[in-house]
Amino acid sequence: MSLETSTADDDSLDRRKLRWQRRLEAVRNWASVLKEDRMGQTGIAILAVFFFVGVFARPIELSVGPVWATVQPFSLAPYEPGARVAGTGLQGPSWDHPLGTTALGRDVLSQLLVATRVTLIVGIIAAFMAVFIGANVGIISAYYGGWVDDILMRITDVVYGVPFLPFAIALVFIIGASLVNVIFAIVLILWRGTARVVRSQVLSHKQRPYVESARAIGASDVRIMYVQIMPNVLPLISLYAAFAVAWAVIAEASLSFLGLGPPGMISWGEMIYDVRSAGALREAWWWVFPPGIAIMLFVMSVFFIGRSLEKVVNPELRHTK
């Protein structure tokens, strides 16, 4: 606690060093929790595999103006996911197509691998934006209090009254299904949880001596909020970020399952939608099970990581074996 009373203006090298040490300590803290946490390790391992697949499923090409460059040339997917590769349509697993083919004769394995990308993009971007908004609303609301707090919290209440999925369905349908719109719809709702929790944490931090002393020295509000208070609620924010990733991925999968996913992009939810609309649910187990299991594993790995972050945030949980 004594470290936190660092003065606001005294930004000497020592102070900076101390702050970095504190941050490092937080990371080390998590590492020590992880060492004994089988679930957290499993979560990280599974997520790492998904990241690997997401990056290497298909080559990544970037174009800046007229210049085309292949950033990542590897392709784990054996076929072009949208290309017809089997003449007869629906086929069970074989050497050529380890997970069989779809009703349109496309390779299921390739679709499965490529779909990882959409999940990662939606999960990470939506969660990051939602938590960014939520954390800022929470900090500002708690720090300033008064009418600022009133307005922000009433807005949060209203958002809490909006049913998540129905709202996303209506919004995506009205403004059009695209990757950006799907993320937008998810973010508009998802920030509410972080806002409430961060607010209540900051309310208690606001009373502590380190904030008092920073203010006495003349630190600006912005500085107190983001340099003094923010690092202390960061573990909590990262916990909510992990849960936000999970909810965002489930929401995207659900929208895609209803046929409202981003068009032209294959996602796991959309694969199951395709199975249903092809009427192949009964026979094509090779087509419906892989994407379902992939969604489950992905969300599960995020929850596992969330649980170990929870132990960092709340050390009381740590001795639960």
Add this chain to the structure above:
Amino acid sequence: MGLREYIVRRILQLVFTLWAFVTLLFVLFRMVPGDPTTRFVMEYPTPEAREQRVEELGLNEPLYVQYVEYLGQLLRGEFGDSTHYREPVSELIFPLFLNTVVLMFTALIIAYTFGVLFGAAMGWLRGSRFERGGIVATLVARSSPEFWIGVILVWIFVFQLGVLPRSGIGAHGGELTMNVVDRYVNVDFLRHLILPALTGAIYYMATPALLMRNTMLEVLKADFIEIKKAEGLPERTVLYKHAARNSVLPLVTVVAIATGAAMGGSVIIETVFNWPGIGREMVASVTRNDYPVAMAAFFLMGTAVIVMNFVADLAYLYLDPRVKYE
């Protein structure tokens, strides 16, 4: 702040939230790109007929007049006419809402009964194999979107075992003219109810199970548990009669919130099992541009959430006198 003042404030807040939600709904459905009248008015044979329809619906009025008219309609419990079914929305939406309520109540009752018992056992057997396995199982269930749980259940019970119907609400359930008792009290209906209710139950069970475990861990630290054990009462009695009972409290608010949220969460389950409820109807009406129906369905779901959040706050107040009114 006194108790009464708190309640009054909370009621005002409820009214404000409802108003804001209803306004949001209005804005959302007027946000449609292009001429909004084309989305509200289906194809009419002649421009004159179309013009007349636009006038009937009041779509040629300025927006604020439409807004005031819209608020008035909601207060009278009217939602206009469906452009697809060509009949008043209120008449066709309430039977559907009832179907949703029946389905989600069944799901929640199963989820909370088993979730609480399961969570209590996990907390009691802390550190055991059972607890660790239980936590993993709960997290796996929670990681599965509802449609995926539904697909697995259909695959097992319909395709492999062939013991349960695939979709719908039963031969009698479809006839909305029948009285409520005849519709819901028959074996055929129950057979149709099992799979969708089970899907919801599995999905919603994680929250009470994990929460119950956590509060159990707190309660078990209390002295009175030691005393009860020292009195020589059987373990089972201490577990369910003394420890579990005192851990249930925080769950009451969660039940209320979950009930509200479940009304909106039924969208996916109803789609998987073709259950004629407001969730499925909302998706269907949105895709066929039947905005009055979509709005009404959305309105009912949102109102359920808001009212149940309110109930949760009051329940908490009533059950835990230590709460401070902030």
